[in-house]
Amino acid sequence: MEYVYAALILNESGEEINEENLTDVLDAAGVDVEESRVKALVAALEDVDIEEAVEQAAAVPAGGASAAPAGGDDEGADEAEEEEAAEEEEEDDEDEDAGGEGLGELFG
Structure with a gap:
């Protein structure tokens, strides 16, 4: 989870989400960094609009149930x-x- 939080911090601060920046944030937080996890997260987030993903996640009701159709x-x-x-x-x-x-x- 720390890896995702680090990516969110980078996104919020306007920094590029890359291996070096992600590793720096994790190091600063005192996390034992696994390079394979850093690479996997950077690759997974490559084509993701984080702002849009956060908005969609916030729109899902508690418990993960989908909202009733309009x-x-x-x-x-x-x-x-x-x-x-x-x-x-x-x-x-x-x-x-x-x-x-x-x-x-x-x-x-």
Whole structure:
């Protein structure tokens, strides 16, 4: 993660994201730099518009769920959310039930 943060710092400061600059930022932060990771990140970011990527990431709701399509059926979305919440609640109940079984067996 430090490597990505270093790239974001370089982008924010207007510096070029290259191996030398990335290594300098990581060194300054006290990170043990792995040259292969630096090279891989620089290559991966070569054709990426970081500003656009950050904006897109900020637009995704918490939990990574995608937003409802524009003009979508709000009622259908509400039903889907309710179903998902009910499934999560069932899973939680199952986890709680299963958790006590093993303890009873341990203590006879």
